[in-house]
Amino acid sequence: MPRFQQVESGCCSSDGGDGGLVAKRYRVLQSLGRGSFGSVYLVQDTKTTDEEELKVLKQIPLGDLRPDETVRANQEAQLLSQLHHPAILSFHHSFLERDAFCIITEYCQDRDLDCKLEEVRRAGRSLPEIQVIDWLIQLLLGLHYMHDRRILHRDLKAKNVFLKRNLVKIGDFGVSCLLMGSCDLATTFTGTPYYMSPEVLNHHGYDTKSDIWALGCLLYEMCSLTHAFHGPNFLSVVMKIVEGETPTLPAAYSADLNSVLQRMLQKQPSSRPSAEELLKNKFMEENMQKLKDRFFFVSSEGEKDAELIAKKMQTKVHLQTLRERSEVEKMTPRERMRLRKLQTADEMAKRLRKLAEEKYDEIHSRRRELRSRHFEKLSLDVLHESREDGACQPISSQDHRSAGESQPIELQGDGRTSELHGIPEDPQAAEFYYQQDGFDSCSEDEETLYLSDPQLSDLQAMMKHMQKVLEGDLSGDPEEPEAPKNQHGPPMINCSLLETRIRRLRQSVCQRLGSEVFKELYENLKEARRLQHDGGEGRDGGDGGDDEAARPLVDEQEVGLQVDQLLFYEDELQRVRQLQEDKPV
Numbered sequence: 001m002p003r004f005q006q007v008e009s010g011c012c013s014s015d016g017g018d019g020g021l022v023a024k025r026y027r028v029l030q031s032l033g034r035g036s037f038g039s040v041y042l043v044q045d046t047k048t049t050d051e052e053e054l055k056v057l058k059q060i061p062l063g064d065l066r067p068d069e070t071v072r073a074n075q076e077a078q079l080l081s082q083l084h085h086p087a088i089l090s091f092h093h094s095f096l097e098r099d100a101f102c103i104i105t106e107y108c109q110d111r112d113l114d115c116k117l118e119e120v121r122r123a124g125r126s127l128p129e130i131q132v133i134d135w136l137i138q139l140l141l142g143l144h145y146m147h148d149r150r151i152l153h154r155d156l157k158a159k160n161v162f163l164k165r166n167l168v169k170i171g172d173f174g175v176s177c178l179l180m181g182s183c184d185l186a187t188t189f190t191g192t193p194y195y196m197s198p199e200v201l202n203h204h205g206y207d208t209k210s211d212i213w214a215l216g217c218l219l220y221e222m223c224s225l226t227h228a229f230h231g232p233n234f235l236s237v238v239m240k241i242v243e244g245e246t247p248t249l250p251a252a253y254s255a256d257l258n259s260v261l262q263r264m265l266q267k268q269p270s271s272r273p274s275a276e277e278l279l280k281n282k283f284m285e286e287n288m289q290k291l292k293d294r295f296f297f298v299s300s301e302g303e304k305d306a307e308l309i310a311k312k313m314q315t316k317v318h319l320q321t322l323r324e325r326s327e328v329e330k331m332t333p334r335e336r337m338r339l340r341k342l343q344t345a346d347e348m349a350k351r352l353r354k355l356a357e358e359k360y361d362e363i364h365s366r367r368r369e370l371r372s373r374h375f376e377k378l379s380l381d382v383l384h385e386s387r388e389d390g391a392c393q394p395i396s397s398q399d400h401r402s403a404g405e406s407q408p409i410e411l412q413g414d415g416r417t418s419e420l421h422g423i424p425e426d427p428q429a430a431e432f433y434y435q436q437d438g439f440d441s442c443s444e445d446e447e448t449l450y451l452s453d454p455q456l457s458d459l460q461a462m463m464k465h466m467q468k469v470l471e472g473d474l475s476g477d478p479e480e481p482e483a484p485k486n487q488h489g490p491p492m493i494n495c496s497l498l499e500t501r502i503r504r505l506r507q508s509v510c511q512r513l514g515s516e517v518f519k520e521l522y523e524n525l526k527e528a529r530r531l532q533h534d535g536g537e538g539r540d541g542g543d544g545g546d547d548e549a550a551r552p553l554v555d556e557q558e559v560g561l562q563v564d565q566l567l568f569y570e571d572e573l574q575r576v577r578q579l580q581e582d583k584p585v
């Protein structure tokens, strides 16, 4: 049951909230969904001072959390709220309300990357390389910023990356740690094994390189639209991660990008590059320069558009006022005279509005013309690029591995990607890029024309970060206040949330399977797990196909995965309890 009720048609009501507002400030508009920690709502911030009144409220039931653990979570939240980077989801505020720990974050209207990849997969398309690289650069910049401040993500996955007008934002940075108390535990609490690194699975600890591993998995997913390491059950996924071969990107992506992936998925954390090292690679630097140019183009055009719209809005408001007045004041001759004057003013305003619209149309068609000229020039290439079966393929500017399958698109003579400030040279990629980025100020929809101040400042901040990398300066920004480092020392270990999670997981699987079937499956998988640990007599984990005893019971793969996870969490809990006992007081 959600604790907060969404409001109907603008009027607020939340069960017991002050004046219908949560924390005397947030009006709950709609539920966005439920994650493993709690419920998520879209809220309106009634006291906002910036332009972004829509925010997200994450509400986590406290359950068995002890008061000291709650205080600690609040301290961690304070720390997170002081961090600012355009690629990190802003963390605004945290508070306790009705037995729940609440976190207020930035809202990303374009949802998460998992949804986006699913959309692309369903449409039978794939992401153009330029799009993948743009997002990868932003994610690396965000990771570098946090790692520089000694904050780990620990749960980086497609569902935790949000999209906002083609800017990516890493969400939940440090949140699992904040909620779990124990950062070791947080790592195993993620609810999905797909992004877990070999060192974490081998209990060798989590560090910045484990986040890099997870980002490598994400890079693979963006290109292949499937998990880098997958299998029918938890153990088979784990075995692939620990012992399996590193996957390669589909042939349509460039060898350079594939080599970035190979470095990110090195099994040995020490051989894996840091975010900084990855950004300083020649291939990435070249792409960063192009991205920066594109952002520059968009942000300067966005500012002009914003000015235009502001003017148009002023005119609209003025007209409205005039009309209303004329209604009231039409009785006496004197008033009629006044009305005539108002009408004249109205005419004048109309002319002004027309002028503003013409100006807008001019910009609009000028951009269209530029773009279509650009596409026309390359339309022949598109025909050559299209596969015979008509399926859309990602196109890279260089593909060393599959010359037969996908022809490289020729760059302009001087090697630039575009005459238009880095707009993707390849028309297919450009179309995809501009269809979704929401920056497209040629859009028919006036809503998307306007880039708000926060969006512009995000773009500008991102450009600044890229410029710093390109200049070889990745140290802290002297203009910014020093970002806080974690001063609380090693986190205390708390098991309460893990216990709650185990209990809930068990209940949920029991409900789905019935207790008898659950018990049988549980025992089976437990035995398989024991054999695995004892030297691999049981299943090899490679494809998960040798667990004959358990298989007939597992109609739904997902349930099997959940039972596997349950066993994994139970092992972890036992391990942590053991650690606590061994720890000197």
Ligand SMILES: Nc1ncnc2c1ncn2[C@@H]1O[C@H](COP(=O)(O)OP(=O)(O)OP(=O)(O)O)[C@@H](O)[C@H]1O
Pocket: 032, 033, 034, 035, 036, 037, 038, 039, 040, 056, 089, 105, 106, 107, 108, 109, 111, 112, 159, 160, 162, 171, 190, 191
């Ligand atoms: N800042 C946000 N902006 C827009 N949508 C969001 C935001 N945060 C969460 N959501 C959406 O709310 C839903 C629940 O999110 P949440 O992060 O709690 O769970 P999850 O990512 O699905 O799972 P998990 O808790 O395992 O990470 C998801 O559909 C997510 O896309």
